[in-house]
Amino acid sequence: MFSVIAYWFLILIMIICVFVLVRLLLYRTALIYVLKNGLHWMEDRVHVHQFLKVPELNENFQDNQFYRKVKTYVNSLASMEDSDFTNLFTGKKSNDIVLCLDDNQTVHDEFLGARVSWTNEVGKGNGRDCSRTFVLRIKKKDKRRILRPYLQHIHTVSDEIEQRRREVKLYMNTQFDHQTNGRWRSIPFTHPSTLDTIAMDSDLKNKVKSDLESFLKSKQYYHRLGRVWKRSYLLYGPSGTGKSSFVAAMAKFLSYDVYDVDLSRVSDNSDLTMLLLQTTNKSIVVIEDLDRFMAEKSTAVSLSSILNFMDGIVNSCCGDEKVLVFTMNTKEQIDPAILRPGRIDLHIHFPLCDFNSFKCMANSYLGLKDHKLFPQVEEVFQSGATLSTAEIGEIMISNRGSPSRALKSVITALQANGDARAASKVVGRRRSESASSRVSSEESVEMGGFKDSSPPVRELRKLYGLLRLKSSNKIGPSDQDTTQIGR
Numbered sequence: 001m002f003s004v005i006a007y008w009f010l011i012l013i014m015i016i017c018v019f020v021l022v023r024l025l026l027y028r029t030a031l032i033y034v035l036k037n038g039l040h041w042m043e044d045r046v047h048v049h050q051f052l053k054v055p056e057l058n059e060n061f062q063d064n065q066f067y068r069k070v071k072t073y074v075n076s077l078a079s080m081e082d083s084d085f086t087n088l089f090t091g092k093k094s095n096d097i098v099l100c101l102d103d104n105q106t107v108h109d110e111f112l113g114a115r116v117s118w119t120n121e122v123g124k125g126n127g128r129d130c131s132r133t134f135v136l137r138i139k140k141k142d143k144r145r146i147l148r149p150y151l152q153h154i155h156t157v158s159d160e161i162e163q164r165r166r167e168v169k170l171y172m173n174t175q176f177d178h179q180t181n182g183r184w185r186s187i188p189f190t191h192p193s194t195l196d197t198i199a200m201d202s203d204l205k206n207k208v209k210s211d212l213e214s215f216l217k218s219k220q221y222y223h224r225l226g227r228v229w230k231r232s233y234l235l236y237g238p239s240g241t242g243k244s245s246f247v248a249a250m251a252k253f254l255s256y257d258v259y260d261v262d263l264s265r266v267s268d269n270s271d272l273t274m275l276l277l278q279t280t281n282k283s284i285v286v287i288e289d290l291d292r293f294m295a296e297k298s299t300a301v302s303l304s305s306i307l308n309f310m311d312g313i314v315n316s317c318c319g320d321e322k323v324l325v326f327t328m329n330t331k332e333q334i335d336p337a338i339l340r341p342g343r344i345d346l347h348i349h350f351p352l353c354d355f356n357s358f359k360c361m362a363n364s365y366l367g368l369k370d371h372k373l374f375p376q377v378e379e380v381f382q383s384g385a386t387l388s389t390a391e392i393g394e395i396m397i398s399n400r401g402s403p404s405r406a407l408k409s410v411i412t413a414l415q416a417n418g419d420a421r422a423a424s425k426v427v428g429r430r431r432s433e434s435a436s437s438r439v440s441s442e443e444s445v446e447m448g449g450f451k452d453s454s455p456p457v458r459e460l461r462k463l464y465g466l467l468r469l470k471s472s473n474k475i476g477p478s479d480q481d482t483t484q485i486g487r
């Protein structure tokens with residue numbers, strides 16, 4: 001009896017040992033990989049396959065654009081890391097490493113439950129003489145079900161990758177540029193603003209974000225409606241509230257180039273048409289300070305030309321997928337034809353800084369989530385005092401070495417602004433009283449607004465300058481640099 005138990009015990013121990021050994025063998029070596037490959041090989045034998053070629057050059061020896069897309073797609077596959085031979089290259093950014101399938105190597109992909117493979121076939125020859133082809137191998141039974149959506153999927157993925165990789169450019173209209181044979185001159189667009197760094201109401205920011213996202217996905221929708229695929233935004237608000245920074249953030253978010261139309265350099269209506277014809281799709285076309293140009297009549301472009309541009313009549317000739325942005329300080333003086341729905345899809349107001357924006361700025365500029373001086377700042381804001389976000393930002397940058405000093409400076413500047421506003425109201429009232437007896441149109445216009453020349457505001461500016469001077473005297477050398485830049 002004892003010997004039978006010992007016998008079975010020994011057998012059990014041996015089974016466990018064999019199991020552990022097999023496990024070790026499988027995981028320490030490439031046996032699992034070999035087994036998997038063997039299974040795939042066997043599966044492949046019992047299926048009929050179809051092969052589809054994507055050559056690099058078409059029958060006229062021109063580049064086949066689809067080859068480029070397939071290459072981008074294949075090189076982005078996660079299974080590339082498992083391929084037997086892969087080339088490593090640096091990408092556009094110096095710390096980027098890009099994988100590239102080696103010649104005559106195969107990589108596998110899965111789509112809607114079907115397994116396909118791509119082989120990078122390279123014919124004999126040198127450089128451009130050797131024929132390069134991507135060969136797609138697909139099971140005949142899967143072809144009808146997945147081929148079309150799979151090719152569409154390749155298009156979408158490669159477009160997204162190319163969009164992410166491309167360098168965003170800023171185009172400015174100049175006099176005729178012989179180098180580019182056109183009116184636009186471009187520079188890399190390196191503005192640091194992003195949607196995260198813009199201080200604005202978070203609900204509004206999310207609304208704009210989802211509006212932009214849904215615009216990106218609506219090509220079919222717009223085309224089904226017979227509309228040009230464009231979206232127009234009006235950014236309006238006082239100077240220094242972040243309108244231009246927001247345009248930069250939008251461009252970064254969409255990875256679109258920016259065409260900044262300087263209306264003072266447009267000679268007439270047909271010149272504006274020419275400029276717009278030379279813009280590419282996937283771009284933001286911006287006209288800044290439209291209210292000023294229309295009010296001062298400092299542009300040779302007529303209202304109807306601007307309206308045509310907004311309606312996309314011109315844009316439809318040169319591809320769509322455009323975002324149009326107009327910025328202005330106030331939309332009160334603007335012709336209602338410009339603002340009507342369909343011409344401007346979304347109006348975004350950029351108000352002067354309030355307590356919420358201030359908290360947002362304090363967080364990003366000073367790294368402060370909360371501070372004992374916050375209630376005092378809130379109180380000053382509640383009393384009606386305010387400054388532009390740019391002004392508050394400058395005070396914070398100048399005093400970034402000491403958050404408490406920064407907050408105190410903000411409070412002092414806000415209080416000075418509050419006093420200046422109150423004084424401005426009193427003087428305004430007195431002047432309007434005397435103006436009723438003595439007509440002085442020029443001055444009454446000045447006092448009504450928040451103009452630089454009004455004495456209380458001049459006082460505020462002086463005080464503001466003093467504040468910055470005082471704080472720059474106290475801070476270290478690095479801060480002094482920024483103070484100068486800020487000026």
Ligand SMILES: Nc1ncnc2c1ncn2[C@@H]1O[C@H](COP(=O)(O)OP(=O)(O)OP(=O)(O)O)[C@@H](O)[C@H]1O
Nearest residue numbers: 197198199238239240241242243244245389390393
């Ligand atoms: N809402 C904001 N969030 C973050 N930074 C801001 C904001 N508003 C202004 N700034 C900062 O202030 C500076 C000026 O802002 P910007 O040029 O975008 O203002 P603007 O509204 O376009 O002014 P203008 O009407 O005079 O052209 C920028 O450097 C920006 O960083």
Ligand SMILES: [Mg+2]
Nearest residue numbers: 243244288327
């Ligand atoms: Mg601006």
